[in-house]
Amino acid sequence: xxxxxxxxxxxxxxxxxxxxxxxxxxxxxxxxxxxxxxxxxxxxxxxxxxxxxxxxxxxxxxxxxxxxxxxxxxxxxxxxxxxxxxxxxxxxxxxxxxxxxxxxxxxxxxxxxxxxxxxxxxxxxxxxxxxxxxxxxxxxxxxxxxxxxxxxxxxxxxxxxxxxxxxxxxxxxxxxxxxxxxxxxxxxxxxxxxxxxxxxxxxxxxxxxxxxxxxxxxxxxxxxxxxxxxxxxxxxxxxxxxxxxxxxxxxxxxxxxxxxxxxxxxxxxxxxxxxxxxxxxxxxxxxxxxxxxxxxxxxxxxxxxxxxxxxxxxxxxxxxxxxxxxxxxxxxxxxxxxxxxxxxxxxxxxxxxxxxxxxxxxxxxxxxxxxxxxxxxxxxxxxxxxxx
Amino acid sequence: xxxxxxxxxxxxxxxxxxxxxxxxxxxxxxxxxxxxxxxxxxxxxxxxxxxxxxxxxxxxxxxxxxxxxxxxxxxxxxxxxxxxxxxxxxxxxxxxxxxxxxxxxxxxxxxxxxxxxxxxxxxxxxxxxxxxxxxxxxxxxxxxxxxxxxxxxx
Numbered sequence: 001x002x003x004x005x006x007x008x009x010x011x012x013x014x015x016x017x018x019x020x021x022x023x024x025x026x027x028x029x030x031x032x033x034x035x036x037x038x039x040x041x042x043x044x045x046x047x048x049x050x051x052x053x054x055x056x057x058x059x060x061x062x063x064x065x066x067x068x069x070x071x072x073x074x075x076x077x078x079x080x081x082x083x084x085x086x087x088x089x090x091x092x093x094x095x096x097x098x099x100x101x102x103x104x105x106x107x108x109x110x111x112x113x114x115x116x117x118x119x120x121x122x123x124x125x126x127x128x129x130x131x132x133x134x135x136x137x138x139x140x141x142x143x144x145x146x147x148x149x150x151x152x153x154x155x156x157x158x159x160x161x162x163x164x165x166x167x168x169x170x171x172x173x174x175x176x177x178x179x180x181x182x183x184x185x186x187x188x189x190x191x192x193x194x195x196x197x198x199x200x201x202x203x204x205x206x207x208x209x210x211x212x213x214x215x216x217x218x219x220x221x222x223x224x225x226x227x228x229x230x231x232x233x234x235x236x237x238x239x240x241x242x243x244x245x246x247x248x249x250x251x252x253x254x255x256x257x258x259x260x261x262x263x264x265x266x267x268x269x270x271x272x273x274x275x276x277x278x279x280x281x282x283x284x285x286x287x288x289x290x291x292x293x294x295x296x297x298x299x300x301x302x303x304x305x306x307x308x309x310x311x312x313x314x315x316x317x318x319x320x321x322x323x324x325x326x327x328x329x330x331x332x333x334x335x336x337x338x339x340x341x342x343x344x345x346x347x348x349x350x351x352x353x354x355x356x357x358x359x360x361x362x363x364x365x366x367x368x369x370x371x372x373x374x375x376x377x378x379x380x381x382x383x384x385x386x387x388x
Numbered sequence: 389x390x391x392x393x394x395x396x397x398x399x400x401x402x403x404x405x406x407x408x409x410x411x412x413x414x415x416x417x418x419x420x421x422x423x424x425x426x427x428x429x430x431x432x433x434x435x436x437x438x439x440x441x442x443x444x445x446x447x448x449x450x451x452x453x454x455x456x457x458x459x460x461x462x463x464x465x466x467x468x469x470x471x472x473x474x475x476x477x478x479x480x481x482x483x484x485x486x487x488x489x490x491x492x493x494x495x496x497x498x499x500x501x502x503x504x505x506x507x508x509x510x511x512x513x514x515x516x517x518x519x520x521x522x523x524x525x526x527x528x529x530x531x532x533x534x535x536x537x538x539x540x541x542x
Contacts, residue, residue, distance in 0.1 A: 046407070047403050047407065048399045048400075048402060048403045049399075049402065050402050050403075050405055050406075050407050050408050050409075051407055051408075051409050052407045052409045052411070055411055301396065301399065301400070302396070304399055305395045305396050305398070305399040306392070306395060362389055363389075365389050366389040366390070369389065369391075
């Protein structure tokens with residue numbers, strides 16, 4: 001695509017102009033994808049619940065997102081009279097801009113990115129943490145108790161889950177020996193990282209759900225108790241920026257990130273240059289997008305399956321399960337990579353240790369959440385009675 | 389842990405099933421035979437006249453007094469084509485008033501009135517209340533077009 005753009009303009013493009021054009025491409029693709037994702041989620045969750053989802057607007061409801069967008073854009077933009085003007089008006093942008101900035105460092109195919117950053121992975125996890133400031137701004141400025149509660153909860157949640165997310169990503173970058181996304185993808189030409197590191201992938205998946213405040217982790221926005229959390233007072237275009245753009249662009253961006261660093265991006269399973277010479281970007285694009293949509297569908301499936309967690313369950317899970325096991329994974333990776341017996345054994349060892357950690361974590365969660373059986377409860381009761 | 393996997397498989401299993409939603413205004417679920425919408429009159433195809441003789445039994449039995457019935461001499465009886473001496477002249481039912489109790493159907497001596505068991509008996513919203521007062525032709529049209537499967541309680 002990079003060389004295609006060069007070809008279209010026929011001249012050596014100015015660096016700024018080049019960046020601008022790439023930025024525009026990202027904006028357009030993001031908007032279209034967000035609309036598609038909203039439709040996909042409504043359809044997919046509908047099918048999971050034996051419903052049809054949107055069916056009226058357009059054939060099979062395909063124009064539903066456009067109708068929604070038109071409705072939201074033309075709605076009145078209401079602001080409470082007691083709201084803090086600047087914070088209230090700017091909060092949606094503070095939420096959205098970091099999400100958009102993460103997209104700028106993502107390579108969507110071989111040699112196509114807005115900017116290739118040497119510390120790309122670091123940049124992405126760092127910048128995506130800024131979103132929480134937008135949540136806090138919105139919650140504080142709304143002058144609404146529900147909004148403030150939601151904002152505080154989202155601050156607690158987002159900061160807690162940032163750490164497991166970083167640990168999961170770190171485990172991968174240790175193997176690649178680089179924070180550059182292109183390097184990480186290039187190194188996955190035979191075996192994708194999900195095989196070597198199944199446990200960090202799970203951490204990333206869970207942390208992604210929590211970072212995006214999706215359903216099992218939607219404590220900050222919980223409709224039934226906080227009526228929408230930080231976004232109670234928002235309406236019209238500002239609400240659509242928060243809800244549609246931030247949430248779904250974030251979903252898309254995170255799933256692309258997961259695809260690139262865990263599922264091999266465009267590199268696995270065909271290699272970078274496989275079929276059609278200059279037109280290889282077609283299958284690269286298809287690979288990256290289809291993989292990321294698989295991740296998105298899995299996340300939607302998880303979202304539709306589980307009830308909302310309690311805040312203490314959420315915190316316990318982050319600090320007592322994900323965090324120690326994430327650190328353990330990083331340490332084990334360090335030991336394996338430093339004292340590897342040979343290059344061939346390295347992959348096997350990484351796979352074995354990571355899956356062992358995964359199983360251990362599953363067992364720990366099983367022990368922690370297990371309900372004692374009826375016999376055990378009766379036995380304990382009888383034992384207590386006889387001890388008296 | 390096992391519960392997590394079980395809930396995931398539960399949602400996946402429901403996804404494999406067919407959606408139960410019916411897109412209502414364009415598609416209708418089948419109405420059961422004994423469905424009780426508003427009362428309508430039935431048409432006697434053997435002699436080409438209504439079954440109803442205008443005997444006022446239903447009008448007297450109606451708890452909400454939504455019916456108005458008048459009777460006349462049957463011209464076909466004079467010609468010898470029909471055995472009914474009297475026949476219905478005018479019949480009005482105010483659907484806005486009717487409470488669909490089925491009493492008129494039960495008291496009818498001639499099985500001339502039945503409850504509408506098609507969707508036409510349910511989708512009757514109108515802007516003006518007066519539009520809900522049905523005259524003889526409107527009450528008869530379903531039976532004349534053979535759109536109704538009359539179900540009269542024995």
